[in-house]
Amino acid sequence: MTGVIDLRSDTVTRPSAGMLAAMTSAPVGDDVYGEDPTIAELEADVAGLLGHEAGLFVVSGSLANILGVRALAAPGTEVLCEASAHVARAELGAHAAVSGVTTRTWSAPGGQIDLEQIRALIAPDLGPYFVTTAAVSVENTHNFGGGTIQTGYDALADELQSAGVPLHLDGARLWNASVASGVPVGAYASRAAAASVCLSKGLGAPVGSVLVGSAELIKEARVWRKRLGAGWRQAGVLAAAGLYALRNNVERLADDHAHARLIAEVLADAAPGSIKPDQVDTNIVVADLAATGKSVAQVIEAAKAEGVLVGGVGATQLRLVTHLDASTAACRQAAETIARLLR
Ligand SMILES: Cc1ncc(COP(=O)(O)O)c(C=O)c1O
Numbered sequence: 001m002t003g004v005i006d007l008r009s010d011t012v013t014r015p016s017a018g019m020l021a022a023m024t025s026a027p028v029g030d031d032v033y034g035e036d037p038t039i040a041e042l043e044a045d046v047a048g049l050l051g052h053e054a055g056l057f058v059v060s061g062s063l064a065n066i067l068g069v070r071a072l073a074a075p076g077t078e079v080l081c082e083a084s085a086h087v088a089r090a091e092l093g094a095h096a097a098v099s100g101v102t103t104r105t106w107s108a109p110g111g112q113i114d115l116e117q118i119r120a121l122i123a124p125d126l127g128p129y130f131v132t133t134a135a136v137s138v139e140n141t142h143n144f145g146g147g148t149i150q151t152g153y154d155a156l157a158d159e160l161q162s163a164g165v166p167l168h169l170d171g172a173r174l175w176n177a178s179v180a181s182g183v184p185v186g187a188y189a190s191r192a193a194a195a196s197v198c199l200s201k202g203l204g205a206p207v208g209s210v211l212v213g214s215a216e217l218i219k220e221a222r223v224w225r226k227r228l229g230a231g232w233r234q235a236g237v238l239a240a241a242g243l244y245a246l247r248n249n250v251e252r253l254a255d256d257h258a259h260a261r262l263i264a265e266v267l268a269d270a271a272p273g274s275i276k277p278d279q280v281d282t283n284i285v286v287a288d289l290a291a292t293g294k295s296v297a298q299v300i301e302a303a304k305a306e307g308v309l310v311g312g313v314g315a316t317q318l319r320l321v322t323h324l325d326a327s328t329a330a331c332r333q334a335a336e337t338i339a340r341l342l343r
Helices: 017-024 037-049 061-072 094-099 115-121 153-163 174-181 185-189 215-227 236-248 253-270 296-305 328-342
Strands: 054-058 078-082 102-106 133-139 167-171 194-198 209-213 284-288 311-313 317-321
Touching: 017 236, 037 054, 037 209, 037 236, 054 061, 054 215, 054 236, 061 094, 061 133, 061 167, 061 194, 061 209, 061 215, 094 102, 102 115, 115 153, 133 153, 153 167, 167 174, 167 185, 174 185, 174 194, 174 253, 185 194, 209 215, 253 284, 253 317, 253 328, 296 311, 296 317, 296 328, 317 328
Parallel strands: 078 102, 078 133, 133 167, 167 194
Antiparallel strands: 054 209, 194 209, 284 317, 311 317
């Protein structure tokens, strides 16, 4: 849609000319037979970057999480996560439906790790009375928390290591966390027994995620991917987009972060108390409209009428996500439109 500024998500980007060229020239083969060299290259590259033995290229972040959690948690066990984590709220019960796994949650501002709460939740194997905690899942950055970087990540990883409970990392936006914090993606992901990363969010590929873990974990995940009907054939054309994204679109995430800060500053000025710009860590802006007297639905509709697409998280929170198809001028224009609607 020409002229429309779409900040509903960082998944709305379109492949660039360079990415499309990489896709059309990629060598491919049948991946179910293990014969696609571009997929093999992507899986090896991402596993290496994330400090793991092996990787598995899959269609979505949700599937990477489903396979990762399935590998760590047997049917009848539980995974702990933050209450607004994607695995708990937005994967449509997949972990219960596919893996027979329940979740129990802690709740913290910004979706942050809360070590005290997690400690109290972890349930060891107590025989035939209580559900056993099989893993803890952490989202970094945290989407509905407002693109926040997890501050207590290493402390939790240390604690879980001594407790013998594996960590699952939902790193759909791990590169955003890394670029903003300066911590290499491998320093985060190598602490987890299974980690998922998305190529189709901030990195701008049209599709694809990678699950990483030990060679054994990935071997099992590969079987489960096929069992769920998600084996694919010459998908190297898609893996090529991922490789292009990794080589070209990581450093520039800093621009998205600066754009998100700019938007937050404009909104904070128009609706004091709705957002704290210094708490915008990466590319997601979540503003609370409770004190403005405006409903999220009202603002979304009014903004749409002016060619600005934004989304909502819950009853009072408006969400704007910056990405590589939204320029500085577009982000400024969107922020000023929303600010006017909030005043
Ligand atoms: C934190 C997080 N994890 C996982 C996913 C799932 O990714 P997909 O939409 O590719 O299934 C998303 C999607 O927005 C996400 O934000």
